[in-house]
Amino acid sequence: MLLAHLSWLLACFSLAQARIGYFWHISDLHLDTLYSTQGDIYRSCWQLARSVSGVTSNAISEPPGPFGHYNCDSPWSLIESAIKTMKAKQGDNVEFVLWTGDALSHSAQPLSEQKQHEILRNITEMLGRSFSSQFIFPVLGHEDGNGSYRRLGELWRHWLPSEALVTFDLGGYYSIEQTKSRLRIVALNTNFMRMDPDPDPRASLSLRWPAEYFAEPKASVSSNTAQDEVLAEQQWLWLEEVLTKSRDKQETVYIVGHMPPGVDERHLGPQHNQIIFTERNNRRYLEMVRKFAPVIQGQFFGHLHSDTFRLIYDAKGNPISWLMIAPSIVPRKAGIGSSNNPALRLYKFDTGSGQVLDYTQFWLDLPLANRAHEPLWQPEYNLTHYYALPEISAGALHNFAERFTGTDPSWFTRYHRANAVRFQSGTACQGLCMLNHYCAITRLDYDEFRLCLEKEQLPLQSHAPPALTAAGSRTWLLAGLVVFYGLCRRCNNCHNQRI
Numbered sequence: 001m002l003l004a005h006l007s008w009l010l011a012c013f014s015l016a017q018a019r020i021g022y023f024w025h026i027s028d029l030h031l032d033t034l035y036s037t038q039g040d041i042y043r044s045c046w047q048l049a050r051s052v053s054g055v056t057s058n059a060i061s062e063p064p065g066p067f068g069h070y071n072c073d074s075p076w077s078l079i080e081s082a083i084k085t086m087k088a089k090q091g092d093n094v095e096f097v098l099w100t101g102d103a104l105s106h107s108a109q110p111l112s113e114q115k116q117h118e119i120l121r122n123i124t125e126m127l128g129r130s131f132s133s134q135f136i137f138p139v140l141g142h143e144d145g146n147g148s149y150r151r152l153g154e155l156w157r158h159w160l161p162s163e164a165l166v167t168f169d170l171g172g173y174y175s176i177e178q179t180k181s182r183l184r185i186v187a188l189n190t191n192f193m194r195m196d197p198d199p200d201p202r203a204s205l206s207l208r209w210p211a212e213y214f215a216e217p218k219a220s221v222s223s224n225t226a227q228d229e230v231l232a233e234q235q236w237l238w239l240e241e242v243l244t245k246s247r248d249k250q251e252t253v254y255i256v257g258h259m260p261p262g263v264d265e266r267h268l269g270p271q272h273n274q275i276i277f278t279e280r281n282n283r284r285y286l287e288m289v290r291k292f293a294p295v296i297q298g299q300f301f302g303h304l305h306s307d308t309f310r311l312i313y314d315a316k317g318n319p320i321s322w323l324m325i326a327p328s329i330v331p332r333k334a335g336i337g338s339s340n341n342p343a344l345r346l347y348k349f350d351t352g353s354g355q356v357l358d359y360t361q362f363w364l365d366l367p368l369a370n371r372a373h374e375p376l377w378q379p380e381y382n383l384t385h386y387y388a389l390p391e392i393s394a395g396a397l398h399n400f401a402e403r404f405t406g407t408d409p410s411w412f413t414r415y416h417r418a419n420a421v422r423f424q425s426g427t428a429c430q431g432l433c434m435l436n437h438y439c440a441i442t443r444l445d446y447d448e449f450r451l452c453l454e455k456e457q458l459p460l461q462s463h464a465p466p467a468l469t470a471a472g473s474r475t476w477l478l479a480g481l482v483v484f485y486g487l488c489r490r491c492n493n494c495h496n497q498r499i
Contacts, residue, residue: 021351024086024097025359026344027258027302028328030143031119032073032105037064044107045072065370070339070423073105074330078364079123081375082329082344085362087130089377090346096134096185097127100302100326101141101258108143116145117155124155135159139187140172141258141303142194167238171231175242177251183297183354184246186239188257190303192232193281236284243292252297252354260301260325261285262310263449265419265440266338268433276303279446286444289321290314297354299323305333305340307361307418311398311442319394324359327421331366341366341421344377356392359383363421381418387411404438412437 032044039045045064062069068078086097103123104116111119127136136159140152150169157165164174172189246253261282263274277285289296289312299310299321305328312321327343342364348357363380383389389396403411416429416437429437432453439452 019351020357021095021349022090022093023095023347023349024090024344025100025300025324025326025347026082026086026097026329027100027326028102028141028305028330029079029082029123030073030102030105030328030330030332031076031079031123032107033076033119034105034107035064035068035072035075037066039064039072041069041071044105045069045075065366066373067364067369067375068331068342068366070331070366072332073107074342078342078375079329080126081364081377082342083126083130085375085377086344086346089362091130092133094131094134094346095351097131097136098256098300099127099136099138100256100300101139102143102302102328103141104143104145106143106332108145111145113145113147117147117151120145120152121155128158135176137176137185137187137256139256139258140189140191142191171235173235173238178351181352181354182249182251183351184242184251184253186242186253186255188239188255189235190257190259190277190301192228192235193277193285194259195275195278232281236288239288243288243295247292247295251295253292253295254354255289255296255299255323257299257301259303260299260310260323262444263440263446264304265308265437266304266306266333268436274440274449275446282444282446286312293320296321298356301325302328305330306338307340307343307421308415308437309397309441310444311394311401312444313442319398322392322394322397327361331423338420338425340423343380343421358392361418361421365422380421386414386418398442401438401441404434 034044034046036045036047039047041062041064064072064075066075066077067081068075103120104111108116108119124138136156138156138159144152149172152172153160153165153168156168160168160174161176164176168174172191174187176185176187178184243253245251259276261277264276265274267274276282289299293312293314301323302325304325306325307327308325310323310325311319312323314320326345327340329342329344331339331342333339344362345359346362347359349355350357360382361380362377364375364377369375383392387400389400400411404415412429412434416434419437435453439449443449443452
C-alpha cells in the first residue's frame with residue numbers, strides 16, 4: 001500500500017515538473033511562381049498560349065482559385081495564408097517549427113539554380129519574419145533543388161548552430177541539442193535513401209513549357225553519383241554515432257526527414273510503386289530504429305501529402321516505435337491523381353522528455369476559401385480525441401490500427417476521412433484499398449508488406465460488397481489476389497515508376 005502511494009506521488013511530481021510546449025510541423029509547400037488564376041487547370045494552372053481555336057480546357061471546368069486548385073501546386077497566397085495562420089493560432093508560444101521539405105514546385109527542376117534559390121529564400125524570409133524568436137528546423141526534400149549544401153546552409157545559418165552546419169555543408173543533414181532539455185533533433189537527408197530519381201519532367205508532362213523554365217541548361221540528375229554514395233554512407237555512420245551518444249547521455253531524440261520508410265498507402269498495389277527507399281536503405285533504417293527505440297521519442301516525415309502514421313515492431317512482433325506523416329500544404333498529389341485539402345499540424349509535447357502528448361490538425365476547405373476569397377483555416381481534429389487514444393505511443397497506435405481489421409468499419413472511415421484532409425474523391429476505400437492502408441501502416445518492411453496483402457483476409461471480408469455472401473467474399477478475395485499478384489510478378493519494372 002505504501003509503495004502504491006509512493007508511486008502515485010512520484011507520478012504527480014513528474015507531472016507537475018513537466019513543462020508543456022508546442023511545435024508546428026509543415027511539409028510539402030510546393031510553391032509555383034507561375035500559378036495564375038487565369039491559368040489552365042490541366043496544365044499546372046499556368047497561363048499558357050491559347051490553342052488555335054482560342055478555347056482553353058477551362059472553358060468546360062472551373063478556373064483556378066485565388067488560393068489554389070486540386071490539380072496544381074501552391075500559389076504564393078496559399079503559402080502566405082498558412083504561415084499567417086501559424087503565427088495567429090500559436091505564434092510566440094512555440095518552441096520550434098519542423099519544416100520537412102519540398103518547398104519548390106513539382107515542375108521546378110528545369111529552373112536555374114539561382115531561381116530555385118530565390119524561391120527558397122522568399123519562403124525562408126517569410127518564415128523568419130513570422131517566427132523571429134523561434135528556431136525553424138528545415139530538412140531537404142527531393143524537390144528542393146540541386147544547389148550546393150553549403151549555399152543552402154548559408155540561407156538557413158540563422159537557424160542552425162555552427163556544429164550543425166558542419167554536417168549540413170557536407171551532406172544536408174544535422175543534429176541539434178536543445179539547451180533547455182535533453183531532447184535532440186536529428187534531421188536526415190532522405191534524398192540519399194530514395195528508391196528512384198526524378199525523371200526528366202519535360203518527358204513526363206505533355207504541355208508547353210514556359211521559356212522561363214529553360215533559363216539555364218540543367219545537368220541530368222538521373223542517378224546518384226559515386227560521391228553521393230559516399231555521402232550516403234557517411235550519413236548512416238553519423239546517425240548511428242549520434243544515436244549512440246544520445247543513449248549514453250540519456251537524451252531523447254526526434255528523427256525528422258522528408259521521405260518516410262515503408263510504402264505509400266495511397267498507391268494501390270506494388271505495380272504502382274509505393275516503394276520510397278531502396279530496399280537496402282529501408283531495411284537499414286528499420287534496423288536502426290529497432291536498435292535505438294528506447295531513445296527515439298518520435299519520428300516526423302512528410303512527402304506523401306497524406307495524413308497517416310506508421311508503426312515499427314521488434315523481432316517478437318511488439319510495437320516499439322511510431323512515426324507520424326504530416327499532410328501537405330499543397331493540395332496537389334503528383335502522379336496518382338489523389339488530392340487533399342491544405343493542412344498544418346500543431347504538436348503538444350513535454351519539453352523535458354520530448355514525449356508527444358497530442359496534436360491538433362488544421363485544414364483549409366479549399367473550395368470554400370476560393371469562393372469566399374478568404375482563407376478560413378480551422379481545426380480539423382485532435383488526435384487523441386478523434387481516435388480515442390489514451391496516449392500517443394506505439395502500443396496505443398497499434399491497437400487503433402488493429403480496429404481496421406475488425407467488424408466495425410467506422411474507425412477506418414474516420415481515419416480515411418482525415419487521410420486526404422477531407423478531400424472528397426467520390427470513391428469509397430474498401431477491399432484492397434482499405435487493406436493497402438492497413439498493411440502500409442503496420443508493415444514497413446517490403447517483404448512483410450507483400451505478405452500482409454496476401455494473408456490479411458479479414459478486412460476484405462468485413463468490407464465486401466453487401467450482395468456477396470461470406471463464401472462468395474472469400475472466393476472474390478482469393479481470385480482478386482491471384483490476378484493482382486500475377487500482374488505484379490510479370491512487371492519487372494513496376495518499382496521504377498516515380499512516386
